[in-house]
Amino acid sequence: MFSRKNCDIRREFWAKHPLVPKTQVGITKKKNRNETLTSRIPPGACSRHPIVGDRYVLAVGSSGAARLRLLDEVYGSASRQMLTAAGLRPGMRVADIGCGIGSVTHWLAEHAGGTGEVLGIDASGEQLQLARAAARSANAAKVTFREGSAYQTGLPRESFDLVYCRFLLCHLLRPVHALREMQALLRPGGILVCQDLNFASLFSEPTNCAYRRSVELSLALADIRGVDYCFGSKLEDSIRAAGFAETETRVDQPWSLCVEAKRLWEYTFLESAPAMVEAGLVQQREIDQLAAELASAAADRNTHLAVWKMHGVSARKKL
DSSP, rough: OOGGGGHHHHHHHHHHHSSOOTTSOOOOOOOTSSSSSSSSTTTTTTHTTTTTOOOOOOOTTTHHHHHHHHHHHHHHHHHHHHHHTTOOOTOOOEETTTTTHHHHHHHHHHHOOOOOOEEEEEEEHHHHHHHHHHHHHHTOEEEEEEEESSSSOOOOOEEEEEEEEEGGGGSSSHHHHHHHHHHHHHEEEEEEEEEEEEEGGGGEESHHHHHHHHHHEEEEEEEEOOTTTGGGHHHHHHHTTTTOOOEEEEEEEEEEEHHHHHHHHHHHHHHHHHHHHHTTSSSSHHHHHHHHHHHHHHOOTTTTOOEEEEEEEEEEOOO
């Protein structure tokens, strides 16, 4: 279920991302169905590699907060269920790597209890400003936030009972290196819980060309940047490569007619659209067309959208 507090999320998004006029909603003329999707990636675009690196292409701070709150509404229940099943309990010392604005971090602090401690790490100072503000509002005494890299957190070795990350590794050039850092943070017998995405799994019913095209562009952008927006499907093998032996897996794919839930993909795509234009993958006029078509599809209550699969893996560090 999606609470009414997000009824105005579209207004908040467009106020901060004025990419398309609010009145520009409608389906544009259909493309020739015989035209392959890949034929619309400019020749050589995926070989130029103009923006390779661990540069996060989505909005941060107040500009990205609405999308992140909606993301937690869509995926938060599954994340919390998995953390509980993995063994989260009061008194634990927990690290949330790539914590963003702290949506899950604050919940972890509540469930670690007064005797526990939770530390959120993120590379963005803007994200952490919002996370700290939320902690102050909630009078959360046992949660702290620190700016740092997922590769080298600077945290003491073997000092955490549980380490968590969600939708982080898909943005990194060296995800296994980050997993090894998480492994080093855990005490012997400590718990790792990771959840990551697979953009290629997104689909709609009925099929919508705007969804297909926007996913195609997102995957092409990942290729140019040297990251993997389908990393979720490789998560279990990567965790084993980082030194964990026994793993448990879970896959969740939210499926909805709810307008706001469907907008999660629209907002995610549009926040990354400037990087696509910069990379030469697409021209702004096509982004504008796709924005209108995605908004129309989200508003259509006869269109179901299955947003991307979230692959989850939990594992214990060897004693």
